[in-house]
Amino acid sequence: MAPRKPTSEEQQEELRQMLETFTSGLHDALLHAVERALTTVLQNQQHDRRGHQQQQHYDTPEDEGLAENLFADPIAENQHRHDIHRDNQGEHTRQDTRLDTVRNNSASRWETGFRLDIPEFSGSLNPEEFIDWLHMVEELLEFKQVPDEMRVALVATRFKSRAMAWWQQLKESRRRANKDRIDSWEQMKKHMRRSFLPFNYERTLYNKLQNLRQGTRTVDDYASDFFHMTARMPSIESEDQLISRFIGGLRSQLQVALQQFNPVSVSEVHQRAIAMETQLRSTWSASSARSRFTPQAIGDASLGSPSDLAATRSEVTKSNPITETIANSRPARPNALRCFSCGERGHIQTSCPRNNKRGLLLQETDELEPRFDEYDSDSKDDTIEEVIHGDTGLNLVLRRNCLLPRASQESWLRSTLFRSTCTINGKICKLIIDSGSCTNVIAKDAVVKLGLKTTPHPSPYPLAWLNNNTEMRVTQQVMVAFSIGNYKDSVCCDVVPMDACHLLLGRPWQFDRDATHKGRTNTYSFVMGDRTITLLPSKEQPESCVLSQHESITKPKVSSSQSLLLLPKAAFETELKTSDVVWALISSPTTSEASPSIPEAFQPLFDQFADVFPDDLPRELPPLRDIQHHIDLVPNAVLPNRPHYRMSPQEHDELRRQVEELLHKGHIRESLSPTAVPALLIPKKDGSWRMCVDSRAINKITVRYRFPIPRLDDLLDQIGRASIFTKLDLKSGYHQIRIRPGDEWKTAFKTREGLFEWMVMPFGLSNAPSTFMRVMNQALRPFIGKFVVVYFDDILIFSADLQSHLQHLAEVLHVLRRDKLFAARKKCLFGASQVLFLGYIISDKGLQVDPSKVEAIKSWPTPRSITEVRSFHGLASFYRRFVHHFSDITAPLTDCMKGSSFKWTPEAALAFETIKQTGFSSNSSFT
Numbered sequence: 001m002a003p004r005k006p007t008s009e010e011q012q013e014e015l016r017q018m019l020e021t022f023t024s025g026l027h028d029a030l031l032h033a034v035e036r037a038l039t040t041v042l043q044n045q046q047h048d049r050r051g052h053q054q055q056q057h058y059d060t061p062e063d064e065g066l067a068e069n070l071f072a073d074p075i076a077e078n079q080h081r082h083d084i085h086r087d088n089q090g091e092h093t094r095q096d097t098r099l100d101t102v103r104n105n106s107a108s109r110w111e112t113g114f115r116l117d118i119p120e121f122s123g124s125l126n127p128e129e130f131i132d133w134l135h136m137v138e139e140l141l142e143f144k145q146v147p148d149e150m151r152v153a154l155v156a157t158r159f160k161s162r163a164m165a166w167w168q169q170l171k172e173s174r175r176r177a178n179k180d181r182i183d184s185w186e187q188m189k190k191h192m193r194r195s196f197l198p199f200n201y202e203r204t205l206y207n208k209l210q211n212l213r214q215g216t217r218t219v220d221d222y223a224s225d226f227f228h229m230t231a232r233m234p235s236i237e238s239e240d241q242l243i244s245r246f247i248g249g250l251r252s253q254l255q256v257a258l259q260q261f262n263p264v265s266v267s268e269v270h271q272r273a274i275a276m277e278t279q280l281r282s283t284w285s286a287s288s289a290r291s292r293f294t295p296q297a298i299g300d301a302s303l304g305s306p307s308d309l310a311a312t313r314s315e316v317t318k319s320n321p322i323t324e325t326i327a328n329s330r331p332a333r334p335n336a337l338r339c340f341s342c343g344e345r346g347h348i349q350t351s352c353p354r355n356n357k358r359g360l361l362l363q364e365t366d367e368l369e370p371r372f373d374e375y376d377s378d379s380k381d382d383t384i385e386e387v388i389h390g391d392t393g394l395n396l397v398l399r400r401n402c403l404l405p406r407a408s409q410e411s412w413l414r415s416t417l418f419r420s421t422c423t424i425n426g427k428i429c430k431l432i433i434d435s436g437s438c439t440n441v442i443a444k445d446a447v448v449k450l451g452l453k454t455t456p457h458p459s460p461y462p463l464a465w466l467n468n469n470t471e472m473r474v475t476q477q478v479m480v481a482f483s484i485g486n487y488k489d490s491v492c493c494d495v496v497p498m499d500a501c502h503l504l505l506g507r508p509w510q511f512d513r514d515a516t517h518k519g520r521t522n523t524y525s526f527v528m529g530d531r532t533i534t535l536l537p538s539k540e541q542p543e544s545c546v547l548s549q550h551e552s553i554t555k556p557k558v559s560s561s562q563s564l565l566l567l568p569k570a571a572f573e574t575e576l577k578t579s580d581v582v583w584a585l586i587s588s589p590t591t592s593e594a595s596p597s598i599p600e601a602f603q604p605l606f607d608q609f610a611d612v613f614p615d616d617l618p619r620e621l622p623p624l625r626d627i628q629h630h631i632d633l634v635p636n637a638v639l640p641n642r643p644h645y646r647m648s649p650q651e652h653d654e655l656r657r658q659v660e661e662l663l664h665k666g667h668i669r670e671s672l673s674p675t676a677v678p679a680l681l682i683p684k685k686d687g688s689w690r691m692c693v694d695s696r697a698i699n700k701i702t703v704r705y706r707f708p709i710p711r712l713d714d715l716l717d718q719i720g721r722a723s724i725f726t727k728l729d730l731k732s733g734y735h736q737i738r739i740r741p742g743d744e745w746k747t748a749f750k751t752r753e754g755l756f757e758w759m760v761m762p763f764g765l766s767n768a769p770s771t772f773m774r775v776m777n778q779a780l781r782p783f784i785g786k787f788v789v790v791y792f793d794d795i796l797i798f799s800a801d802l803q804s805h806l807q808h809l810a811e812v813l814h815v816l817r818r819d820k821l822f823a824a825r826k827k828c829l830f831g832a833s834q835v836l837f838l839g840y841i842i843s844d845k846g847l848q849v850d851p852s853k854v855e856a857i858k859s860w861p862t863p864r865s866i867t868e869v870r871s872f873h874g875l876a877s878f879y880r881r882f883v884h885h886f887s888d889i890t891a892p893l894t895d896c897m898k899g900s901s902f903k904w905t906p907e908a909a910l911a912f913e914t915i916k917q918t919g920f921s922s923n924s925s926f927t
Helices: 008-057 061-068 074-113 127-144 148-156 162-176 185-196 201-210 219-231 239-248 252-258 266-291 306-318 321-329 444-450 507-513 560-564 569-578 600-608 649-665 696-700 712-719 768-780 802-818 851-858 866-877 891-896 906-919
Strands: 418-424 427-433 441-443 455-463 472-484 487-496 503-505 516-518 523-528 531-535 668-670 677-683 689-693 724-729 749-751 754-758 788-791 794-799 829-832 834-837 840-843 846-849
Touching: 008 148, 127 148, 127 185, 148 185, 201 219, 219 239, 219 266, 239 252, 239 266, 252 266, 427 444, 427 472, 441 444, 444 487, 487 503, 487 507, 507 523, 600 802, 600 829, 649 668, 649 677, 649 689, 649 749, 677 696, 712 788, 712 840, 724 802, 724 834, 768 788, 768 802, 794 802, 794 834, 802 829, 829 834, 846 851, 851 866, 851 906, 866 891, 866 906, 891 906
Parallel strands: 427 503, 441 487, 677 749
Antiparallel strands: 418 427, 418 472, 441 503, 455 472, 472 487, 516 523, 523 531, 668 754, 677 689, 724 794, 724 829, 749 754, 788 794, 834 840, 840 846
């Protein structure tokens, strides 16, 4: 039986034991050799010291003989002395060499007292722990002076658990791919960083460093974060760039103060910033202490001349030049600075224009407390007037709870608005006084029912949240004469549709009448003529607004959108227990849009390709085609991170519903992306909502691709004299295209529920139209220009006769089925003699204008701004091919769009009416 081959784990364990045995034996041998060498050196030192002392007492016999022999040869004598000197010098050289060896051995003895091992690594995915371990290994390898060829094997012995499995898998994969072994520490470190660090680790660090600001922290705390981030990033910035980045994150006061220095390192600017921060704190503390002194009135005789005061102030300022420099370097914030001298905002005491009215008197006396002169004032009144401004600080933001609590037992005056009734044109109407309304408002239904005459609003404006609609535009106003008892008045009101009441008096009425509101009694009092009028609220709202004895204004109805007022679950359960009968209404929205009928000749073809017209997209990702949507970002761009938009409760519910539906389909997934943009809802033609992403921030840093978008004129020219048409519209065409794998994190968007990223192409990306046209052109390229025109998700099939048209349609549907592209059944039109395509009516007679757009042009009101002129000119230019000499006619309108000021000339008015009356007609055609 063949011997069993040891496993890789056993080989690793054997290698580890051999290394430990070798290290231990080498350590003991070195220690024994050093001790023996030290003993020998010390003995030689003692012997040499005794020989040197004996040599100092007597000379050698040879020297004495030569000294007494007067007939000795001088040359021989010199040669003899030279030989003796050389022997002594050699002995000293050998002694110095031994001493150096002793010193080196003694210097290395401190290392033998302890043992340093590389820490084990188990494959932790914590980036901070991994970076710290990597730095520690590099320091130990340098300290031990481990050879380059041994570093990889030595570090690998400290792997365990997940790290060991990763290392074995990496070696095996490289062996199978016939790649060289990893034999250098730099290669190993590169693979480890790629496997144990997030793919966006360095980019995230760059973003944090880019956005790092001191804020309210100290310089030390800010510098700690700065050095922590720079130590973990590759050194790609110079020292000057790091200095500039460090200063740019400091507070503005410190930045200004550091401009007078030229630091050469980040450490230097760090120390100077700490010193400047200390000076600023001491200056602010001194200013706060001075501001707590109470001015002491002294006699006019002690004031002196203004020149003396100016000189005194100058001496006081010169005594602290650092304070003056820092004070002058602070940025001017008119709303935050208040002068201690005059009490006005916008400047500080040192730069007060009224400094000649107050001065600090420094006298050579024994008084320790300074005295201040009093303000010059012509007033002799001793009454103290206290002007109290609003408190400053963190604002308390209160929002509607969107819940209707159960009635409490407290007073009804505490939780209700001022509600009452008034008489308008002899009819009783509901009235509300609301101090939170910035205008007076009357209901549009009341204006119609009462027959009030309206006038155009001088400044129309958009209004939101009244009547629970998304947004409306206020364009009319009316003068309303009303009475409450003996009080009669007239107010100018804006006309808006609302359900709360018929007449709402806001701040304009309270301002004009100087009305005073008492919160506890909920009453409004004001003086009118020679009497004081007090308006009292009504406790019970009337059942109806009586017009006369037999007719009344329609009671304001509670709209279905007022489902914002909900009962909590506990309150609803209590209501069920206390009520005998509870009625529940369940409503589901339905669409009245009917699917267009299919001609009988097209029904078999439609049944054959019914899978191309599903009711909804498949609940799975579209196939990964040759063309995916790429998102390439500009290098070194700052990734955006925008907050989510605030929405009404209905809009938020709709957004949450669509997000959950997209999650269920797999079109989006939860994300951990470092970038995020908000999501929003856009109304569609059928009244439903389409969820879009506000990708403007990510589009700014996206590389644009210049794929051509088809020209409208070129498409229409291809149709020719066709007589039968079919129009196909893809169902959510963008969602049928995949995002390139790896680019999903760049599409991240946020809602109140969390952060998500797209798996399919969303609306709003900069290169999305180009990507969609590439997919459509690739799929329908054999047919384009022959019997197919494609403009994004609109496909128009045209033919000369029915038989060829059926064949053309079958070929197109076959391609859609092959590429798994799905069409919206309700938006498709089959076998029509004329079709509305790209704003034109196309038939065998050629092109005709859309009657709805012609009607919009004819009913366009006279423009009042450059923007309105541009809108009208753009709409009219869409059909310029139907108007002869269009540019000559609209030249005065073009002149009105030039410059910054709007000027409506008689020539422009004539051109405007000419275009409206004679320019277009619904029967205009172009062949």
